[in-house]
Amino acid sequence: xxxxxxxxxxxxxxxxxxxxxQIVLSVLVLAVFSAxxxxxxxxxxxxxxxxxxxxxxxxxxxxxxxxxxEVLGQSSIRRQSLNSLFVAVVSVPIGTLVASWAGFAIxxxxxxxxxxxxxxxxxxxxxxxxALFVGRLVLFRLSGLTDTPVPLMAPxxxxxxxxxxxxxxxxYFTIPREIYDLAREAGLGPFRTWWHVAMPLRMDVAGVAxxxxxxxxxxxxxxxxxxxxxxxxxxxPLGLASLVELPPTDQGLMLAAAVFAIAPVLVTAFxxxxxxxxxxx
Amino acid sequence: xRGSLVLVLVFVVMxxxxxAGSNDQVTRIxxxxxxxxxxxxxxxxxxxxxxxxxxxxxxxxLPFAERDELILRLSTSIAGGQPPDxxxxxxxxxxxxxxxxxxxxxxxxxxxxxxxxxxDFFETAMTPFEWDxxxxxxxxxxxxxxxxxxxxxxxxxxxxxxxxxxTWDEMVSAADELTRDDDGDGTPDVYGLGVDPEIVRIxxxxxxxxxxxxxxxxxxxxxxxxxxxxxxxxxxFDLRTVDGVTPTDAEAEAExxxxxFLNGRLGMxxxxxxxxxxxxxxxxxxxxVAGLPSFGSPASVLxxxxxxxxxxxxxxxxxxxxxxxxxxPEGQRITAEAGRTVPSLRSIAESRAFLDPDAxxxxxxxxxxxxxxxxxxxVVSTWPEIEDTANGFLEEAYYGGGRALEVxxxxxxxxxxxxxxAER
Numbered sequence: 001x002x003x004x005x006x007x008x009x010x011x012x013x014x015x016x017x018x019x020x021x022q023i024v025l026s027v028l029v030l031a032v033f034s035a036x037x038x039x040x041x042x043x044x045x046x047x048x049x050x051x052x053x054x055x056x057x058x059x060x061x062x063x064x065x066x067x068x069x070e071v072l073g074q075s076s077i078r079r080q081s082l083n084s085l086f087v088a089v090v091s092v093p094i095g096t097l098v099a100s101w102a103g104f105a106i107x108x109x110x111x112x113x114x115x116x117x118x119x120x121x122x123x124x125x126x127x128x129x130x131a132l133f134v135g136r137l138v139l140f141r142l143s144g145l146t147d148t149p150v151p152l153m154a155p156x157x158x159x160x161x162x163x164x165x166x167x168x169x170x171x172y173f174t175i176p177r178e179i180y181d182l183a184r185e186a187g188l189g190p191f192r193t194w195w196h197v198a199m200p201l202r203m204d205v206a207g208v209a210x211x212x213x214x215x216x217x218x219x220x221x222x223x224x225x226x227x228x229x230x231x232x233x234x235x236x237p238l239g240l241a242s243l244v245e246l247p248p249t250d251q252g253l254m255l256a257a258a259v260f261a262i263a264p265v266l267v268t269a270f271x272x273x274x275x276x277x278x279x280x281x
Numbered sequence: 282x283r284g285s286l287v288l289v290l291v292f293v294v295m296x297x298x299x300x301a302g303s304n305d306q307v308t309r310i311x312x313x314x315x316x317x318x319x320x321x322x323x324x325x326x327x328x329x330x331x332x333x334x335x336x337x338x339x340x341x342x343l344p345f346a347e348r349d350e351l352i353l354r355l356s357t358s359i360a361g362g363q364p365p366d367x368x369x370x371x372x373x374x375x376x377x378x379x380x381x382x383x384x385x386x387x388x389x390x391x392x393x394x395x396x397x398x399x400x401d402f403f404e405t406a407m408t409p410f411e412w413d414x415x416x417x418x419x420x421x422x423x424x425x426x427x428x429x430x431x432x433x434x435x436x437x438x439x440x441x442x443x444x445x446x447x448t449w450d451e452m453v454s455a456a457d458e459l460t461r462d463d464d465g466d467g468t469p470d471v472y473g474l475g476v477d478p479e480i481v482r483i484x485x486x487x488x489x490x491x492x493x494x495x496x497x498x499x500x501x502x503x504x505x506x507x508x509x510x511x512x513x514x515x516x517x518f519d520l521r522t523v524d525g526v527t528p529t530d531a532e533a534e535a536e537x538x539x540x541x542f543l544n545g546r547l548g549m550x551x552x553x554x555x556x557x558x559x560x561x562x563x564x565x566x567x568x569x570v571a572g573l574p575s576f577g578s579p580a581s582v583l584x585x586x587x588x589x590x591x592x593x594x595x596x597x598x599x600x601x602x603x604x605x606x607x608x609x610p611e612g613q614r615i616t617a618e619a620g621r622t623v624p625s626l627r628s629i630a631e632s633r634a635f636l637d638p639d640a641x642x643x644x645x646x647x648x649x650x651x652x653x654x655x656x657x658x659x660v661v662s663t664w665p666e667i668e669d670t671a672n673g674f675l676e677e678a679y680y681g682g683g684r685a686l687e688v689x690x691x692x693x694x695x696x697x698x699x700x701x702x703a704e705r
Contacts, residue, residue, distance in 0.1 A: 051540070051543050052540040055535075133360075133361075134361045137357055137360075137362075138361045141361060225353065226353070226354055226357050226358075229311060229343065231342065238345075241345075241346040241347070241350065242317070242321065242344065242345075242346040244346055245316065245318065245320075245346045245347065246317055247558075247559035247562075248537065248543060249559065249562055
């Protein structure tokens with residue numbers, strides 16, 4: 001197996017050395033994209049019950065972290081966060097695994113069949129999500145699952161999103177055919193080829209796919225909105241949505257909840273970028 | 282392929298595990314509502330009180346933040362065959378569900394009820410919830426558009442407080458005197474008045490001037506703004522572009538009217554009862570409410586939400602039991618004490634629960650005084666679309682100096698198809 005692994009990895013890894021222009025551009029992009037988060041954080045420091053600002057107010061009077069205490073003190077937010085975490089912990093590994101299997105299967109099919117399935121995945125990715133609302137609800141209702149969190153995890157069984165399947169298929173296509181031939185000659189079946197050859201060679205893709213799956217799961221508002229009939233299984237995006245309607249005097253509380261909800265996504269993005277730069281693409 | 286078997290097993294176990302634990306002895310019903318966290322807490326208090334009041338039915342609240350979310354969920358669940366038993370909806374929005382036969386008429390339940398009678402409710406709130414001659418839903422509130430005012434700003438400017446039966450001109454004059462530019466930068470720091478340019482805000486002034494919105498109120502086929510309606514609409518537009526007493530588009534976007542009032546930089550604000558809980562947090566100045574000014578005859582517009590029962594509910598008797606409680610004296614008292622609603626039940630509206638002299642606004646009676654003059658916008662299935670279209674044109678004209686006559690013609694033209702598709 002060691003030989004196979006070495007063959008799929010670039011012999012000499014070039015170190016990525018950013019130039020001055022790249023650094024400046026990166027800082028600019030970072031500034032643009034992090035500005036809303038910074039504003040949300042600064043706004044979250046405004047104590048609840050105080051009048052909203054009349055102009056841009058970067059550092060509110062009486063700024064403190066009390067809103068975070070209040071957000072974490074709300075049993076509904078705590079429960080919704082745990083629900084979101086539970087859903088993500090179950091659906092991310094399953095979704096990544098299924099997407100990886102599907103992508104591998106496509107990559108190993110004869111060219112014509114693979115192209116057909118890739119086309120199908122692209123079409124699936126283009127179907128408006130609204131077109132699936134009623135069909136999915138009927139499916140969950142007939143399965144008796146609407147009082148459970150299972151509808152929130154069910155997309156994991158189809159690889160979370162067709163985009164993840166496409167990502168894996170593309171990555172497995174890039175593994176040289178000779179490696180697959182060697183694996184076959186070594187007597188490996190499809191599953192063992194995936195497990196011992198393809199997956200280890202593309203762990204970086206799996207890492208990125210898992211991060212994307214987490215972000216999709218963590219930020220999923222529509223599925224709990226439509227398919228969960230038991231409030232005890234409401235997830236964090238629904239909790240956040242309810243805070244959007246708070247009066248202007250309580251905006252700090254809503255922003256604190258928003259920052260709290262964004263934090264795991266930031267951590268995930270940080271971890272995922274380690275995978276992205278683990279090898280040259 | 283053992284992995285896939287394990288996955289399927291995990292899901293099956295979870296599905297069974299998560300669904301277990303329900304008590305078969307108790308009938309469970311689901312109630313969908315939409316509102317901000319404070320409003321939802323008031324509904325939760327009523328639901329909890331209902332659950333404590335008896336042991337046969339367990340009501341569960343399904344709260345949503347915004348009306349659009351509730352409508353999306355409701356539409357999907359009705360189409361998917363699993364609607365909630367009850368939901369709370371404004372009279373302007375329930376028509377789309379009544380038109381497709383998704384509602385159970387509550388009229389027969391009401392006639393057989395020993396706990397509730399139609400005479401107990403304000404008729405003004407009951408009528409818009411009649412569909413095909415049958416009472417379809419039962420109202421929980423009978424709110425209306427009023428004028429909230431900052432009494433301190435009036436005193437500082439030496440302007441007389443709004444009086445009963447005041448006129449449009451008196452309001453504009455007061456707003457003009459309250460509008461002031463303290464730092465001389467050419468932009469007022471305090472505006473006299475704030476009002477959203479929406480059809481439900483303009484409608485009462487059209488009616489007050491003796492005008493009409495539509496050609497036939499019972500079965501409208503289109504907007505039909507007559508001369509008095511156009512005059513009233515023009516005076517409304519003039520507030521921004523001629524009188525200059527209301528914030529500009531950019532100012533309203535930068536700081537919404539409610540925030541501006543809270544910050545003590547708005548003399549008057551036209552709003553419904555919904556802002557009262559937030560305004561009760563005001564400590565910096567004294568505020569109160571007044572009736573709407575008129576062009577001659579007093580008028581205001583109804584804001585009312587009702588509990589509706591779905592035709593697909595499997596537990597209609599239990600759902601009715603819930604309605605009897607939540608719309609009865611006990612339920613309405615709990616809701617009224619949260620401050621957000623004007624009770625639809627006469628006995629509670631006229632009780633201390635609503636007219637509490639220790640709670641702001643001091644003149645809560647204004648809401649009751651307006652009830653005889655309340656009118657409803659047309660109840661048709663496509664009204665939400667019509668309102669969206671109309672509000673877009675009204676906003677553009679209000680901030681951009683549009684002419685009411687042209688807007689009236691444009692509104693009639695642009696909404697013709699929406700009225701043509703309407704069911705009533």
